Amino acid sequence: MAKFDRKKFRETLKQSKLEKENELELELQEKSPAEKILITLLHSIKENRLRVFLVIFLLLVIFGGVIAVGEINQYRENQAILEAEALEKKIRKNIWFR
Numbered sequence: 001m002a003k004f005d006r007k008k009f010r011e012t013l014k015q016s017k018l019e020k021e022n023e024l025e026l027e028l029q030e031k032s033p034a035e036k037i038l039i040t041l042l043h044s045i046k047e048n049r050l051r052v053f054l055v056i057f058l059l060l061v062i063f064g065g066v067i068a069v070g071e072i073n074q075y076r077e078n079q080a081i082l083e084a085e086a087l088e089k090k091i092r093k094n095i096w097f098r
Contacts, residue, residue, distance in 0.1 A: 024043055028036050045052050 024039070027039055031039065
């Protein structure tokens with residue numbers, strides 16, 4: 001087994017990063033501003049996939065939580081209205097002097 005060479009590993013990482021940057025620059029040449037923005041956005045999403053998916057997941061969880069809380073409050077309000085109507089009906093029934 002060959003010994004792991006940290007210096008060579010770091011150099012290969014730097015080289016691959018430079019190659020990716022050069023590829024991006026080549027892609028952006030002779031493009032319209034909208035295409036440049038789209039390409040850089042897609043490139044940054046590609047580089048940070050895990051963060052992007054975590055943010056999307058967290059937004060979905062927060063959105064679901066907000067909807068759930070709203071539904072629970074609506075359910076409780078409906079239950080209170082039904083109880084109030086039942087109590088009102090009971091009070092009307094028990095009034096003897098009408």
